[in-house]
Amino acid sequence: MPAPPLPAPLKVAIVHDWLDTWRGGENALAEVIGVYPQADLFALVDFLPDAQRGHILGKHARTSFLQRIPGAARHFRALLPLFPRAIESLDVSRYDLVISISHAVAKGVRTHRQQLHVCYCLTPMRYAWDLRETYLASAGVRRGPRRLMANAMLDRLRRWDLATSSRVDQFIAISDYIRARIRRCYAVEATVVHPPVDVDYFVPGATPPSRLAYCTASRWVAYKRLDLIVEAFRALPEHRLIVVGDGPELRRARKRARSNVAFLGEVSRERLRDVMRDARAFIFAAEEDFGIAPLEAQACGTPVIAYGRGGATETIHGLDAAQPTGMFFAAQSAESIRAAILSFEQRGVATTAAACRANAQRFAPELFRQRLAGQIDIALAAFRARQAAPSPC
Numbered sequence: 001m002p003a004p005p006l007p008a009p010l011k012v013a014i015v016h017d018w019l020d021t022w023r024g025g026e027n028a029l030a031e032v033i034g035v036y037p038q039a040d041l042f043a044l045v046d047f048l049p050d051a052q053r054g055h056i057l058g059k060h061a062r063t064s065f066l067q068r069i070p071g072a073a074r075h076f077r078a079l080l081p082l083f084p085r086a087i088e089s090l091d092v093s094r095y096d097l098v099i100s101i102s103h104a105v106a107k108g109v110r111t112h113r114q115q116l117h118v119c120y121c122l123t124p125m126r127y128a129w130d131l132r133e134t135y136l137a138s139a140g141v142r143r144g145p146r147r148l149m150a151n152a153m154l155d156r157l158r159r160w161d162l163a164t165s166s167r168v169d170q171f172i173a174i175s176d177y178i179r180a181r182i183r184r185c186y187a188v189e190a191t192v193v194h195p196p197v198d199v200d201y202f203v204p205g206a207t208p209p210s211r212l213a214y215c216t217a218s219r220w221v222a223y224k225r226l227d228l229i230v231e232a233f234r235a236l237p238e239h240r241l242i243v244v245g246d247g248p249e250l251r252r253a254r255k256r257a258r259s260n261v262a263f264l265g266e267v268s269r270e271r272l273r274d275v276m277r278d279a280r281a282f283i284f285a286a287e288e289d290f291g292i293a294p295l296e297a298q299a300c301g302t303p304v305i306a307y308g309r310g311g312a313t314e315t316i317h318g319l320d321a322a323q324p325t326g327m328f329f330a331a332q333s334a335e336s337i338r339a340a341i342l343s344f345e346q347r348g349v350a351t352t353a354a355a356c357r358a359n360a361q362r363f364a365p366e367l368f369r370q371r372l373a374g375q376i377d378i379a380l381a382a383f384r385a386r387q388a389a390p391s392p393c
Contacts, residue, residue, distance in 0.1 A: 012039035013095040015087075017104045018076065019048040019061055023219075024195060024292045025122055028174075029101050030055040031196045031365050032120065035373050036099070042090045042109070044083060047073045064089050081153050084108060084160045097380065100168070108164035116383040118376055119168040120193070123178055123289045124185040128158040135222075162186065170379040172372070175290045175311040191375055194314070195290055196368035199361050201269070202299035204353060205277040209301070213240035213262075214341070215279035217272055217293050218286070220247030225285035225307075227253050231334035233261050236341060241283075242275055276300045281344060284312060285332060291315060298325050299360035301353030305340050307332055315363070319347060323355040 014036065016029050033039060033056050043061035053059070064086035066072055066079055079086075087105045092098050098115055100106040103122035111117045127135040132154055162185070171190035173179040179190045214233075218224045226243065230253045233241045241261045243253075254263060264275070273296075276282060282297035282304045290311035294304040298316070306312040308328030316326040327347070329340035 009038070010097055011095045012036045012097045012099065013092040014039045014041050015090065015092065015098060015100040015102075015106045015109045016041065016043045016061065017102060017106045018044045019046040020073075020076075021048070022052050022055070024290070025101060025103060026052075026055070027198070027292070028120065028122070028195050028368075031368050032099060032101060032372065033057055033059065034365075035369050035376075036097075039099070040095070042092060044086050044105070045072055045076050047076075062090065080157070084157070084164075097376070099376070105161075107168055108160065109167070111167055114387075116170070116380060117168050118170045118172060118379055120172050120174070120372070121178060121182055121190065122174055124181055125157065125161050128154055128161050129185055130181070169383065170375075172375055175314050177311050177314065178289050193368065193371045193375055194363055195292065196365040197292060197295040197299060197360060197363040199299045199357075199364050202273055202276065202296040202360070204301040204357065205274070209278045211278070211280040213242050213279060214281055214283055214305075215242040215244065215275050215297075216283045216285075217244035217275070219245050220249040220253070222249060223286060225332055227256075228285050228332060228334050228337060229283050230257050230261055232337035232341065234258050235334070235338050236260070239341065242279070244272055244275055272296075273300060276302055281305050281326070281341075283337065283341075285337060286310070287332070288312060294326075295360045295363055298356040301356050303327075303344075303351040303356055305329065305337070305344055315359075317355070317359055319350055323358070324351050325356045325359045326351060 014032055037057055041059045041061045044064050045067045046061035046063050066076055066082065066086045083105045087108045088110050090109055092109055093112060095115060098109065098111050098117045100109060100119045102119055104125050107119040165186035165188065171182050171188060173182055173190040173192050174195050176192055179192050182188060182190045216226060216229050218226055220226055227249060233239060237258060237260055239260065243261060243263050244267055246266045276297045277300045279302050282294060282302050284291060284294045284304055284306040287307060287310040294306055294312060295315050297304055304316050304326035306316055306326060306328055308330055317324050319327045327340060327344055329336040
């Protein structure tokens, strides 16, 4: 009897929002590509520098019409009203499995009933749901005709975002915090696979750290609340703060900072690791969807002082834990941060570098790949079973 034919290879498409620089979402993309190296990559635009393309196996994304608009490399975000049409223009119809990695519109790619669409959801679109006021304020759109036009556009975007959630067969959230947001925004359930953290690169140094200064690192955008951290150190002149990162909010904070705050701007990955390794603690004031930087700091053996909401509550063990890796403050205010630092000065010995490192290793890339592949395999098995089931009469 001849052997049964081998199943056809699974045709996989990975859809990313856009590729222009390297951040946490791109780290997740690289690991998803590591699970499915044969996959084809799609995105609204792809302007990723060649030096960073090795992380995604040298792949170039198949892009939308936005790629060809003059000036798109610098200003494609200004084309937000066109994003829904652009993502729907991408043709992924010939693939068996579509994996979208979405914090904006990637999950809205058009699929059909013979395809399984799994969305690794970084967040439902922030500016359409939870952070509209923050984004409009940072763009200088507060009132008048521009505000009316912006509200109308974001309302349309929100309706589209909700409607296209039905195109996803399985949501996988980056945190319990985002799972709850998916439930609230889309009225569907999601599983959770936490994002990968490069614990093989972010490691303790060979020499004992000085622990002389606190540090923080982020892109300077409004919701990150780095301004509150800098403000807290105005009332702590005997303590030093090192700030890593650049962005539109930086200039204002520099003007208010005292001499005990050092601004390094954008730095190399190696320099960031050195700062984290040497710090007394890493300070994190955002209500973040997950938060990679606090885990990179913990991987270096450094404890974290964080706002006690959002993804940070899933990645930091507070002082009430058996093996604490940091502590939380209760309010997004300079005073709350200042009080937490003073408390940490008294109780910081409760944390150890070993505990911080062990906690971060729970998010190692190889564990991410195993967990994500496992969830997709479960979804594929259920999908194939539904496809094979006889149709009701």
